[in-house]
Amino acid sequence: MSPSPDRRRRVFACALLFVGVACGPPARKLTYSPHELRADVLTRIPAGEKRDFEAPYQVTPELLQRAHDLTVFATSEYDRAQFLRRAITDEKGFGLEYEPVSTTVAIDTVARGHGNCLSLTSLYIGLARGIGLTAYYVDASDRINDLRREQDVIVDSGHIAATVRTERGWSMVDFDGDLSDFRTFNLISDVEALAHFHNNLGYEVLHTAQTDGVEIPWALVSENFELAAWVRPNFTRALNNLGVAYTRLGRLDQAEEQYTAAIDTKASMAAPYHNLANLRLRAGDLESAIELYERAAELQPRNPFLYYHMGLAFLRSGDLDRCVAVLQRAVALKSDFNEPRNVLAQVYRQQGRKKEADRILKAVGQRQLKSS
Numbered sequence: 013m014s015p016s017p018d019r020r021r022r023v024f025a026c027a028l029l030f031v032g033v034a035c036g037p038p039a040r041k042l043t044y045s046p047h048e049l050r051a052d053v054l055t056r057i058p059a060g061e062k063r064d065f066e067a068p069y070q071v072t073p074e075l076l077q078r079a080h081d082l083t084v085f086a087t088s089e090y091d092r093a094q095f096l097r098r099a100i101t102d103e104k105g106f107g108l109e110y111e112p113v114s115t116t117v118a119i120d121t122v123a124r125g126h127g128n129c130l131s132l133t134s135l136y137i138g139l140a141r142g143i144g145l146t147a148y149y150v151d152a153s154d155r156i157n158d159l160r161r162e163q164d165v166i167v168d169s170g171h172i173a174a175t176v177r178t179e180r181g182w183s184m185v186d187f188d189g190d191l192s193d194f195r196t197f198n199l200i201s202d203v204e205a206l207a208h209f210h211n212n213l214g215y216e217v218l219h220t221a222q223t224d225g226v227e228i229p230w231a232l233v234s235e236n237f238e239l240a241a242w243v244r245p246n247f248t249r250a251l252n253n254l255g256v257a258y259t260r261l262g263r264l265d266q267a268e269e270q271y272t273a274a275i276d277t278k279a280s281m282a283a284p285y286h287n288l289a290n291l292r293l294r295a296g297d298l299e300s301a302i303e304l305y306e307r308a309a310e311l312q313p314r315n316p317f318l319y320y321h322m323g324l325a326f327l328r329s330g331d332l333d334r335c336v337a338v339l340q341r342a343v344a345l346k347s348d349f350n351e352p353r354n355v356l357a358q359v360y361r362q363q364g365r366k367k368e369a370d371r372i373l374k375a376v377g378q379r380q381l382k383s384s
Contacts, residue, residue, distance in 0.1 A: 046070040069138035076142040089178035115212040132187045146177040149205040207244035230260045248278035282312035316346035
């Protein structure tokens with residue numbers, strides 16, 4: 013969960029902000045002991061399926077004792093929350109660093125010395141509850157929107173923080189360090205946080221394999237996305253990502269089911285329309301594919317990959333003018349994107365525009381030489 017996936021490991025300042033809200037006790041169950049969480053999640057997993065999982069916020073007695081020692085001089089709940097949030101990243105405390113691609117449970121986060129915002133937040137929540145504070149997970153996606161694309165997997169993960177209820181009211185604990193523009197936040201349950209955890213973990217398995225230059229273990233990727241979707245059936249991002257994993261595994265009917273479910277749960281998200289259109293294009297259903305691409309473009313008008321795929325659909329349908337228009341749009345949005353340039357040159361040749369085709373191919377060749 014990160015503001016930018018290319019910002020590598022570094023110490024992150026965290027912040028605590030008092031947030032004045034008129035809010036009574038939560039109307040639904042939000043917090044679970046690790047035992048309660050496991051019992052609840054097991055009821056959500058389909059019969060015959062098995063998944064290993066842990067409560068991300070579970071901590072050891074030794075870690076709790078350390079948290080007690082670090083907050084022993086606090087004279088109020090608010091001060092205790094302050095002391096603890098500083099201790100997470102302070103060298104005299106736990107001394108943890110921020111790492112954008114590092115989704116780990118609390119115990120492993122401490123052992124590794126780093127974690128992303130979901131990992132650091134989970135550790136904070138586990139320790140805060142252990143020293144007597146009332147702490148919840150918060151979906152703060154209204155402030156930070158993190159959209160990443162890896163092999164068509166869209167991790168629109170937003171941002172996870174924590175909130176603590178003290179004698180001063182609600183206080184937000186965030187490991188981003190910039191809370192000035194918080195306007196709203198949504199409390200989420202420990203069960204929902206587990207869904208976020210495994211959606212991120214599925215992405216990280218994929219990302220790590222790509223980074224290491226090895227074959228992506230799509231079966232393992234899908235297992236994490238499946239758990240996220242089972243735990244939280246209306247989790248659009250997990251449904252979309254599971255559809256991508258099923259596509260890569262050749263389970264196309266199931267992939268279509270997941271994309272359709274994602275659209276049904278959140279009609280304003282472009283990724284499942286785009287991915288479902290790719291499936292329809294693959295099946296030769298050009299009319300449906302184009303309709304889905306156009307809907308995705310309404311929602312995400314600056315996605316060059318979307319216009320490239322739409323161009324392929326127009327090419328196959330024989331509509332060369334519209335094909336040229338959307339391919340030009342793809343190139344305008346991503347100047348180093350050679351695939352639409354090559355197709356555009358092909359279409360120009362079909363239209364008798366040989367000089368324009370040659371000019372494009374020459375430019376592509378020059379770009380490839382510079383990058384080699």
